[in-house]
Amino acid sequence: MKLERVSRSGKQVEKNSFEIKNLSGKSKTYSFDVEFAGNPAGIKVMTSNNLKVNAGKSQQVNFNVQVDTSKLDPGYYEGTIKVSDGSETFDVPTILFIGEPDYPRVTGAYMDKAEDGYYVGAYLPGGAEVLEYDLYVFNPNGTIGDFVDTIGSFTNAPVPYHEYLWDGTVLNGSTLPNGDWVLAVYVEEAGKAEYKAYLVTKE
Structure with a gap:
């Protein structure tokens, strides 16, 4: 609450x-x-x-x-x-x-297996007026690779976290292969924006 x-x-x-x-x-x-x-x-x-x-x-x-x-x-x-x-x-x-404090807008993100897909979410200490989840390739050398797809776009995300059920598909309905990926989270709140990336595993 x-x-x-x-x-x-x-x-x-x-x-x-x-x-x-x-x-x-x-x-x-x-x-x-x-x-x-x-x-x-x-x-x-x-x-x-x-x-x-x-x-x-x-x-x-x-x-x-x-x-x-x-x-x-x-x-x-x-x-x-x-x-x-x-x-x-x-x-x-x-x-x-x-007030409008100087704290991180995003403090973590995750992807967990669910019965009908995957729970994708982010921890948002101050909520977010705009929230987007982007997927990128995770390169073997530990760097972020090519952009894959935006798998979720939302407005007025609540405090202290946001979560939704994703079906595991990306562009044109193709299934994202299992493995390590980079989940990047973009947030906007009160005119301030933040973009952070996290390593997740699709199983």
Whole structure:
């Protein structure tokens, strides 16, 4: 869950929410606690506690995020929403952005075998307005070879990662041979672009 992107304008209050569904056969009452790594000064999250959700039903959980940017450096802050029903506690990761920090747009990419193809994805700390996946030949000497194909183009990719199912084909529907390849990821966000390449294996 992404809490919010906050500008560098002093004190702000941002609202966010998510939906919780009670999958059990009886009504439950949930409580929530939000913690950010290192307990940084300048971030305070308020939410409803003792939220009753009937069996099989869903409820909206609302948050008010109070931020004092004068006490925070630009960047992103990782946190955890702890959801408790009184007997079990579930951790939901969250992230809060302050300003437009100078962090990598892409921190990794992968290609994993799936039942109906391949999961292709990238780790995006700040999301991306534009996202493209390009394949290149991986030369035996360890260098990047010829361009093969763009195997995916997307807009408004979410935080903190993007993933999709690729059928394993490239130009004109031909199947990409198994082996090592270079997966290059292009991202644009807030007028800034980044292009990074990663070695992947198609099995």
